Amino acid sequence: MQELIYGCMGLGGSWSDEPHAGEHVDEAAAAVSAALDAGITLFDHADIYRSGKSEAVFGEVLAASPGLRDRIRLQTKCGIRLNERGLQTHYDLSREAILERVNESLKRLRTDYVDILLLHRPDPLADPAEVASAVGQLMVEGKVRQLGVSNMSGAQIEALQDRLETPVVANQLEMSLLKRAWLESQVLVNHAEHLDYSFPHGTLEYCTRNGVTLQAYGSLARGLYTGAEPDSQTPAEAATAALVAELAGEYGSSGESVLLGWLMRHPAGIAPVIGTVNPRRIRACADAARVAKAMSRADWYKLWVTARGSNIP
Numbered sequence: 001m002q003e004l005i006y007g008c009m010g011l012g013g014s015w016s017d018e019p020h021a022g023e024h025v026d027e028a029a030a031a032v033s034a035a036l037d038a039g040i041t042l043f044d045h046a047d048i049y050r051s052g053k054s055e056a057v058f059g060e061v062l063a064a065s066p067g068l069r070d071r072i073r074l075q076t077k078c079g080i081r082l083n084e085r086g087l088q089t090h091y092d093l094s095r096e097a098i099l100e101r102v103n104e105s106l107k108r109l110r111t112d113y114v115d116i117l118l119l120h121r122p123d124p125l126a127d128p129a130e131v132a133s134a135v136g137q138l139m140v141e142g143k144v145r146q147l148g149v150s151n152m153s154g155a156q157i158e159a160l161q162d163r164l165e166t167p168v169v170a171n172q173l174e175m176s177l178l179k180r181a182w183l184e185s186q187v188l189v190n191h192a193e194h195l196d197y198s199f200p201h202g203t204l205e206y207c208t209r210n211g212v213t214l215q216a217y218g219s220l221a222r223g224l225y226t227g228a229e230p231d232s233q234t235p236a237e238a239a240t241a242a243l244v245a246e247l248a249g250e251y252g253s254s255g256e257s258v259l260l261g262w263l264m265r266h267p268a269g270i271a272p273v274i275g276t277v278n279p280r281r282i283r284a285c286a287d288a289a290r291v292a293k294a295m296s297r298a299d300w301y302k303l304w305v306t307a308r309g310s311n312i313p
């Protein structure tokens with residue numbers, strides 16, 4: 001099923017381990033409400049977001065909204081460790097770490113289970129058998145319903161899948177009109193220019209063939225094309241922002257839905273993860289699936305070529 005996912009990384013205040021304030025819970029409640037209005041039912045977390053505070057404020061919203069847990073699906077991630085200042089220090093997909101981190105996430109989220117657990121990044125020291133054992137235990141205990149990964153290549157997923165008894169259902173990667181390595185690498189086969197783009201070949205194909213949903217983070221290009229004021233903007237970025245606004249007018253929609261619709265128009269069935277906490281911007285994403293269906297091939301290519309700043313090969 002192709003859908004939008006609400007990314008909760010912006011909720012909960014600072015990245016340090018100081019506690020969150022009441023205003024952060026109010027902000028989370030407003031964001032969740034806007035996401036529900038936009039038809040979103042899957043919420044993306046990670047144990048590390050805002051040093052645990054994204055999950056904590058979300059848990060408070062759930063506790064204050066009886067029945068809400070049954071209407072939504074929760075996804076969280078484990079595998080990255082932070083220090084007290086919120087800086088990443090190492091990866092840890094050992095059996096003990098997976099069990100400990102998921103149990104802590106459940107406490108913060110004030111729920112008994114997550115619908116999907118993602119392994120946040122490949123851990124070079126991970127033993128796939130240990131990962132399988134930890135995930136298997138969490139599933140038997142009813143704490144995790146499905147498993148996915150993030151920032152992994154098709155080959156890495158395949159190697160992990162060999163040891164798992166459960167199918168990998170999702171792979172979350174950075175994919176947008178700005179971060180186009182996933183797309184450029186498909187057409188630059190045999191071109192020296194492909195060296196400019198690092199995306200493991202065959203990943204899109206592995207995921208689409210094996211029922212692994214591609215979840216796209218950074219899908220709003222952090223506002224670069226829809227009104228955020230960057231310190232500097234290249235001519236291609238300025239031209240893309242202008243085109244996104246023009247197409248929003250033509251499709252009777254918002255710039256946000258044009259950007260997300262562009263991703264969803266691709267046949268891989270990409271599910272964009274949106275990370276804005278601004279309720280108006282969240283609601284502006286609601287029309288993305290309609291725009292994806294309506295978007296002409298010519299407009300899809302025009303957006304791509306304008307964003308890359310040079311013609312396709």
Ligand SMILES: NC(=O)c1ccc[n+]([C@@H]2O[C@H](COP(=O)([O-])OP(=O)(O)OC[C@H]3O[C@@H](n4cnc5c(N)ncnc54)[C@H](OP(=O)(O)O)[C@@H]3O)[C@@H](O)[C@H]2O)c1
Binds near residue numbers: 010172
């Ligand atoms: N798996 C991973 O490794 C990984 C990595 C990064 C993120 N993620 C997930 O993906 C989600 C989305 O990623 P993301 O937040 O990096 O990307 P995003 O959705 O492209 O961008 C959201 C950010 O852009 C800002 N923004 C968007 N439109 C704007 C506009 N018109 N004007 C000003 N600012 C604008 C938002 O600020 P406002 O909130 O003020 O609107 C917010 O800070 C995260 O929440 C997280 O769940 C996963």
